[in-house]
Amino acid sequence: MLEIQSLAISVANKTIVEAIDLTINAGEIHVLMGPNGVGKSTLTRALLGDADYTIESGSLRLGGLDLLPLSIEQRAHQGLFVAFQHPVTIPGVSNLQFYKAMVNAHRQVQNLEPLDAIELLAQVKQAAQQSGLNEDFLYRGLNDGFSGGEKKRNELLQMLLLSPRIAVVDEIDSGLDVDALKIIGQGIRHLQQQGTGFLLITHYPHWLEYLTPDQVHILLAGRIVQSGGVELADQVANQGFQAFAA
Numbered sequence: 720m721l722e723i724q725s726l727a728i729s730v731a732n733k734t735i736v737e738a739i740d741l742t743i744n745a746g747e748i749h750v751l752m753g754p755n756g757v758g759k760s761t762l763t764r765a766l767l768g769d770a771d772y773t774i775e776s777g778s779l780r781l782g783g784l785d786l787l788p789l790s791i792e793q794r795a796h797q798g799l800f801v802a803f804q805h806p807v808t809i810p811g812v813s814n815l816q817f818y819k820a821m822v823n824a825h826r827q828v829q830n831l832e833p834l835d836a837i838e839l840l841a842q843v844k845q846a847a848q849q850s851g852l853n854e855d856f857l858y859r860g861l862n863d864g865f866s867g868g869e870k871k872r873n874e875l876l877q878m879l880l881l882s883p884r885i886a887v888v889d890e891i892d893s894g895l896d897v898d899a900l901k902i903i904g905q906g907i908r909h910l911q912q913q914g915t916g917f918l919l920i921t922h923y924p925h926w927l928e929y930l931t932p933d934q935v936h937i938l939l940a941g942r943i944v945q946s947g948g949v950e951l952a953d954q955v956a957n958q959g960f961q962a963f964a965a
């Protein structure tokens with residue numbers, strides 16, 4: 720469903736990602752691992768459509784549709800969800816207001832009526848419960864004063880509301896305690912069963928016990944140097960990324 724072919728990405732006139740090939744089908748979980756500075760977040764930004772990240776060559780398709788000419792918003796409306804390492808904070812807009820705008824913008828593109836306030840609140844409350852977020856959070860400013868773990872839970876909540884076709888989550892495990900990891904893992908499994916395909920980016924293999932990845936990819940210096948099963952994550956845990964250096 721998401722097809723990345725020979726994608727090369729430059730930032731500030733420097734090639735960071737050399738040539739990445741990755742195909743993620745509906746309901747698959749792909750894990751991308753690599754040490755700091757190898758281009759994981761660069762890939763995330765480029766998938767999103769951030770204009771600072773230039774596509775030098777290659778192609779990017781979602782369900783056969785070329786995403787490269789599309790804006791950030793248009794890509795989102797095609798069902799691509801990208802969750803950041805550091806999500807934005809908007810103190811003057813409540814989380815609930817943000818969800819409402821987000822859900823109804825997606826519905827509008829699909830020619831659906833906006834959700835009425837009662838139905839929206841019901842969906843949001845269910846997603847908040849699945850994300851382990853207290854209802855008080857809904858009325859606070861978007862990510863305002865949220866801890867790292869609460870921001871990740873908030874991203875899960877948004878994913879649950881949108882049921883994206885493909886979700887890319889950068890540094891999914893950073894700042895999460897064991898309880899949060901479990902909840903995020905359960906949320907991902909729930910969406911996976913509904914057909915969402917995932918690209919999960921991480922440094923650490925430890926949280927994978929909550930999920931069953933279809934493939935693990937090792938990124939070093941802008942290239943995927945090896946792809947395989949969960950055993951690759953175990954290898955990273957035991958030997959570090961050095962084991963994969965040529």
Ligand code: ADP
Nearest residue numbers: 730731735754755756757758759760761762771
């Ligand atoms: P990772 O997420 O794997 O830790 P990044 O993709 O964040 O790595 O960074 C890869 C390289 O690209 C680094 O050398 C980083 O400094 C550079 N880079 C990323 N974004 C920018 C940017 N906006 N401007 C300049 N350099 C950048």
Ligand code: MG
Nearest residue numbers: 754755756760
């Ligand atoms: Mg990093």
Ligand code: MG
Nearest residue numbers: 759760761804
């Ligand atoms: Mg990063």
